[in-house]
Amino acid sequence: MTTPAGSQAPHAPRSHAALADYVERLGDSIARRAMAIMYANPFWDDRFGARGRRFAEEDGRHHVAYLCEALRQGSAGSLERYALWLQSVLTTRGMCSAHLDENLERIGGIILSEELPDAHVAVDFLDRARRALCYDGGAARELQDASDAIGVAVRRILESETPSWRDEWGRDSATRLTANVEWLVSYLADAMHLQRDDQLAGYLAWLADFAARRDVPAKAVTSLLDALGSALDRLSPAAMSLAADTLSRGRALAATIQSPAAR
Amino acid sequence: MTEQTAPAAEGGRAPAADHVVTLRERYVAAQLAGDRQEALRLIREEGLERGLDAPRIALEVIMPAQAEIGRLWQENRIGVAEEHLATAISQLVVSTLYAHFPRAASNGKRVIVACVEGEQHEIGARLAADFLEMAGFVVHFLGANVPTDSLVAMVRSELPHLVVLSSATTLHLAAMRSAISRIRLVGGTALPIAVGGGVCGWVPDLADIPGVSCTGTDVHDLVETARRLTGVA
Numbered sequence: 229m230t231t232p233a234g235s236q237a238p239h240a241p242r243s244h245a246a247l248a249d250y251v252e253r254l255g256d257s258i259a260r261r262a263m264a265i266m267y268a269n270p271f272w273d274d275r276f277g278a279r280g281r282r283f284a285e286e287d288g289r290h291h292v293a294y295l296c297e298a299l300r301q302g303s304a305g306s307l308e309r310y311a312l313w314l315q316s317v318l319t320t321r322g323m324c325s326a327h328l329d330e331n332l333e334r335i336g337g338i339i340l341s342e343e344l345p346d347a348h349v350a351v352d353f354l355d356r357a358r359r360a361l362c363y364d365g366g367a368a369r370e371l372q373d374a375s376d377a378i379g380v381a382v383r384r385i386l387e388s389e390t391p392s393w394r395d396e397w398g399r400d401s402a403t404r405l406t407a408n409v410e411w412l413v414s415y416l417a418d419a420m421h422l423q424r425d426d427q428l429a430g431y432l433a434w435l436a437d438f439a440a441r442r443d444v445p446a447k448a449v450t451s452l453l454d455a456l457g458s459a460l461d462r463l464s465p466a467a468m469s470l471a472a473d474t475l476s477r478g479r480a481l482a483a484t485i486q487s488p489a490a491r
Numbered sequence: 492m493t494e495q496t497a498p499a500a501e502g503g504r505a506p507a508a509d510h511v512v513t514l515r516e517r518y519v520a521a522q523l524a525g526d527r528q529e530a531l532r533l534i535r536e537e538g539l540e541r542g543l544d545a546p547r548i549a550l551e552v553i554m555p556a557q558a559e560i561g562r563l564w565q566e567n568r569i570g571v572a573e574e575h576l577a578t579a580i581s582q583l584v585v586s587t588l589y590a591h592f593p594r595a596a597s598n599g600k601r602v603i604v605a606c607v608e609g610e611q612h613e614i615g616a617r618l619a620a621d622f623l624e625m626a627g628f629v630v631h632f633l634g635a636n637v638p639t640d641s642l643v644a645m646v647r648s649e650l651p652h653l654v655v656l657s658s659a660t661t662l663h664l665a666a667m668r669s670a671i672s673r674i675r676l677v678g679g680t681a682l683p684i685a686v687g688g689g690v691c692g693w694v695p696d697l698a699d700i701p702g703v704s705c706t707g708t709d710v711h712d713l714v715e716t717a718r719r720l721t722g723v724a
Contacts, residue, residue, distance in 0.1 A: 290662070297664055297694070306661055306693050313565075320567035422566075 248299035250344045251292060258342075259288030262334035269407075275322065275434050287314070291335055295353060304356040311357035319418040322430055325361045325372075326414035332358050367467035368421035371413060374462050379409040381459035386451060396448035405452070408435075412456055420474050428478035433485035453479060506541050511551050514538060519556045522577035523569070530580045531587065545591035546625065549618055550710070553581050553588075557614055581614055585621070595627035600721040601651040605633035605642050607658050608666040612688075615708060616657035619687055622710040623655070623717055639666060643673045646682075652721045653683050655713070658690040671703060683720035687713055 251258065263284050266272060272280060290310075298307035311332070315325055336351040344350075363369040371378075383405060386393040394401040411431075419428035432453070439449050453475070460471045514537050521530040538548045557578065564574045604620040606613050613635035620632035631649060633642065646654060654674055658667050671684055680702045691697065691705040698705040704720065706713040717723075 293665075294661065297661060301694065301696050303696070309693055310661065316565055317567075320565070 243302040244299040244346060244349050247344060247346045247349060248296040250342075251299065251339060251350060252296045254339075254342060255289060255292040255296070258335055258338050259285065259292050261338050262331060263288050265334050266330060271438075274438055288331065288335070290314075291332060295335070295350060298353050299350060304353040307353055307357045308360040311360045315361050319422060320424065320427060322427070324411055324414035324418050324431070326411055329358050329361055363417065363421050366421070367463070367470045368417040370463055370467040371417040371420065371460075371471055375410055375413045375417075377462050378413055378456070378459045379406055381462055382409045382452070382455045385455040385458050389455070390451045393448065393451060396445050396451075398444065408452065409456065412452075416456075416471060416475055416478070419478060420470055425474060425477045425481055428474065429481035429485060432478055432482035436482065506543050510537075510541065511543065511547075514543070515552045515556055515559075518552055519559050519577075522556060522560060522580050523563075523573065525573075525576050525580075527580050527583060530584055534584050534587070539591060544593075545588045546593070546622070549585065549588055549621070553585060554615070554618065557581055578614065582617075585614065585617060589621060592621055592625050594625055597629060598627040598721075598723045600628050600653065600717075600723060601631070601649060602628045602653045602655060602717060602721075603631045603633065603642075603645060603649060603651045604655040605637040605657065606635045607637065607656050607663050607670050608639050608642075609636060609663040610658045610666070610688075611635050612659040613657075615659065615688055616655075619655060619657065619710050619713050622714055626714045626718070627723070628653075628717060628721075639670050639673060642670055643677055646674050647677050650678075651682070653685060653717055654678075655685045655687055655717070657688040658686075659688050661690055661693045664690065664694060667697070671700060675702070685713060685716055685720065 267281070267284075272284070276284075294307050294310045298304050311328065315328055318328055319325060332354045336354040339347050339350045339354075362372055383402070386405070390396075393405075397404055415428050415431045419425055436446065436449050440446065457472060457475055460468045460475070462468075463471060514533060517537070518530060518533050521533060534548060534552070538552065539545065543552075560569070560574055560577045563569045564571070569577075602620075602623050604616055604623065606616050617632060617634070620630045624630045631645070631651070633645070656667060656670055658664070667686065667690065671686075674682065674684060683702055683704065685704045685706050686697050687706045688708060691707040695705065697703060704716050706716050
């Protein structure tokens, strides 16, 4: 998730109806292509199955429809509000905020690749919606803002304390580690914001199960979570305490989950 | 519940706010249990018979209960089936409250109330229709998911003094805009249109369309707007 930009001078809304018409005509294709990029990651099918794929298709079309509406209004407000609402729906159904953020980012990338006139306006609106996914203060927001720093710290900790981590993670270990930490941090921030340990636990249980089915040693996941716990010292004491407690409870709860797939 | 069983306590001293809060909590519990009999009993015995008037029950028990059911769905505490079950109970309860709503003398002004095409959330629109009727308007309530073609045909045949369009979210905004522009073709700017429901909070610029008023989810605001738009004193 991108961090908020500085405030902008107020201006009268200007409709971007022509751009909205272009995007709308390409809507299904844009949504499908964004989804195809995301579904190249086996995470999606494994965790959410055929039902998840159906919802993802539907959601993608809604994202584009809301974008078009916002463009016609000349204001990103309704798209931001939609993103916030959808965040509250999806983060209680097994997804994390970073997933929605990625979907909106992918849609923006595809619109840019179409070289539509004023495409940057659509991307700007989508970026505003992505920024709306940043929580409004508190420990969860602090954790979201520290996601990149925590990712770097986790890697350093693993390299220092678990030199075998690259072998355990296999091909593209660094890329996979970065993605895993980003999602872990996002799930953790969502769990803190929602006060829902079960949402983090569901993901951790799936992760352990998925790793086992991919012949990744169980200790690789354990080392990752231990490193994440250590890297939380990048946060303020209050946020670190809340994040560490939530992670600890999530791990304990994950151990009790029998069927990790969120279907 | 019928007029014949109307509670003896109606018109007596209104129950305290904490009684209303408790009633609402018990009502939601009955909804979540799928217990229609209990929900109806609560409204009758703990509401009407305790002096809580029907409009207040609608606004302070049923609508907040529905908001709570929506929140529970949003947070994945209940599924779609449970949400539908709970809403079906409220629809039943609201239909029984209808007989208890006080009515002003007719003002002769005809109003069509409809959820736009695709919109399935009808309970707010239904109560909006009930409150307009209580205020003396002659109301045609068309319910959920009204095809735009049919809506326009009815506007053409009934020649109402006001059309109220409802949508809970912006998911059906295209249908809302289409309905507004097509009703305009039939009634011109002399036929006022009021938009109600959650959509007003999401898209405030609907009120910028000439001849369109946004009333949100406040039925009292809707009634006042309807009076103003139709020239009722």
